[in-house]
Amino acid sequence: xxxxxxxGNRHTQLLTDAYQHASAVFQCMVVATVLGVxxxxxxxxxxxxxxxxxxxxxxxxxxxSLAMIGLLIPVVGLGVAxxxxxxxxxxxxxxxxxxxxxxxxxxxxxxxxAKGIGMSRTARLLKVELPLAWPPILTGIxxxxxxxxxxxxxxxxxxxxGLGNEIFRGIASLGSAxxxxxxxxxxxxxxxxxxxxxxxxxxxxxxTISRGIRA
Amino acid sequence: MSPxxxxxxxxxERPPGEHEVHGVAFRDEVTAxxxxxxxxxxxxxxxxxxxxxxxxxxxxxxxxxxxxAALLATWLWFRGARLDSIAHQAVDHGKxxxxxxxxxxxxxxxxxxxxxIAIPLGIAxxxxxxxxxxxxxxxxxxxxxxxxxLGLLVLLVIWLGIGARAxxxxxxxxxxxxxxxxxxxGLRGIDPTLTEAARGIGMSPLGVLRKVELPLAVPLILAGVRTALVLNVGTATLATFGGGGGLGDxxxxxxxxxRMPVLIxxxxxxxxxxxxxxxxxxxxxxxxxxxxxxxxx
Numbered sequence: 001x002x003x004x005x006x007x008g009n010r011h012t013q014l015l016t017d018a019y020q021h022a023s024a025v026f027q028c029m030v031v032a033t034v035l036g037v038x039x040x041x042x043x044x045x046x047x048x049x050x051x052x053x054x055x056x057x058x059x060x061x062x063x064x065s066l067a068m069i070g071l072l073i074p075v076v077g078l079g080v081a082x083x084x085x086x087x088x089x090x091x092x093x094x095x096x097x098x099x100x101x102x103x104x105x106x107x108x109x110x111x112x113x114a115k116g117i118g119m120s121r122t123a124r125l126l127k128v129e130l131p132l133a134w135p136p137i138l139t140g141i142x143x144x145x146x147x148x149x150x151x152x153x154x155x156x157x158x159x160x161x162g163l164g165n166e167i168f169r170g171i172a173s174l175g176s177a178x179x180x181x182x183x184x185x186x187x188x189x190x191x192x193x194x195x196x197x198x199x200x201x202x203x204x205x206x207x208t209i210s211r212g213i214r215a
Numbered sequence: 216m217s218p219x220x221x222x223x224x225x226x227x228e229r230p231p232g233e234h235e236v237h238g239v240a241f242r243d244e245v246t247a248x249x250x251x252x253x254x255x256x257x258x259x260x261x262x263x264x265x266x267x268x269x270x271x272x273x274x275x276x277x278x279x280x281x282x283x284a285a286l287l288a289t290w291l292w293f294r295g296a297r298l299d300s301i302a303h304q305a306v307d308h309g310k311x312x313x314x315x316x317x318x319x320x321x322x323x324x325x326x327x328x329x330x331x332i333a334i335p336l337g338i339a340x341x342x343x344x345x346x347x348x349x350x351x352x353x354x355x356x357x358x359x360x361x362x363x364x365l366g367l368l369v370l371l372v373i374w375l376g377i378g379a380r381a382x383x384x385x386x387x388x389x390x391x392x393x394x395x396x397x398x399x400x401g402l403r404g405i406d407p408t409l410t411e412a413a414r415g416i417g418m419s420p421l422g423v424l425r426k427v428e429l430p431l432a433v434p435l436i437l438a439g440v441r442t443a444l445v446l447n448v449g450t451a452t453l454a455t456f457g458g459g460g461g462l463g464d465x466x467x468x469x470x471x472x473x474r475m476p477v478l479i480x481x482x483x484x485x486x487x488x489x490x491x492x493x494x495x496x497x498x499x500x501x502x503x504x505x506x507x508x509x510x511x512x
Contacts, residue, residue: 064452067486070485071482071483078470153363158470191361195361
């Protein structure tokens, strides 16, 4: 069976897997973004806390994802739970780091000016600092998403959702005629999803980056 | 990645000769250029590059102490855990040591090949003759980075047969990019006035490369080496799916047979190994940094 015949035959299964893969990554990215930006906002003012947040999330990222999932299974069991927790944790680092770098990089004179015209602390954060720090944060989100695409594939080993299942089905039937088709469709599916997400982020960047700082 | 984010735009800004007088305008430019640059060049480099951070002496001693404690606790707990025959089968007869040794071997061998390939390639792509090809190579490598490590590894296993060879090739292919990107960024980020000065005093192109460019690029290259090592320790866990051995054997045996002690032992050993390797690489970064660059980022 050729690759395209295989894809044609199994397109419902493949589309379901692809949808679940994208949805898992997307939902975890939303949680990671909210948590990451919140962590950045809470810690960027203090040298010590900011570095601690960056160092902690960097340590998480150093851990191999299969081992992280292995440590989560005894605690939360197999399936969706370890996948979601692992994906969210791994998504944090690029966002936290870029949020802290971005917020610290905001020109203090601009913040002073905002204070001078009577903006409250919250207003300064929401209307001045975060919009200026948004481009690096968005870059962090892009980096994190690309990484999570690959980690989600590994999470399928712990009975997680997504295209990783297609790859593991191929591994289970190594040597059979369909093994290559299964692995190839899973892998290419993830590549396509990664590129689609990346294109979406470019579009989001166009729409959300404040016009004043657009390059 | 973080050193690049901050140093690249500044380098680009320097030639026009802005100074503190124009401090405000200067900084505005940097924030405006930063996202564009980060998106264009730094963005696709895998995140572990970001772990490049300076560690103080206190922190330097903290991590191995913590890792040793974690290992000791796991060992004590594992000795006390009740193992049935299936769990025994997974860990007896030196299988744990074998997996650990295979894992270290996979990491060392693939890191060696990554360095041998990526650093000369990075140097070649920054010479004037090939400079035009560099963006193409980096873009191509970035596209390749979207391929999941697991899929790449298994495709290689199907192509080359099961065993450590396919795993090593997959790991090398996967880790070449960050080191290549760091080498190119390091060599490009060098202040052109320095290389011009070296040329001016009569150094040959090779002399400039050896005595000026490479020493100045050492920190970024070392950051790339650290990235490659950490990535490889992680990717080596996937070697088990292609019969390549390593600590992934223990983890997958633990998951498949539902034997938690085996799973936890394998996972803890992998995590400790990864953090230890990262720590050793960070020490190397501190020790091998050229004297003249001390105190700089």
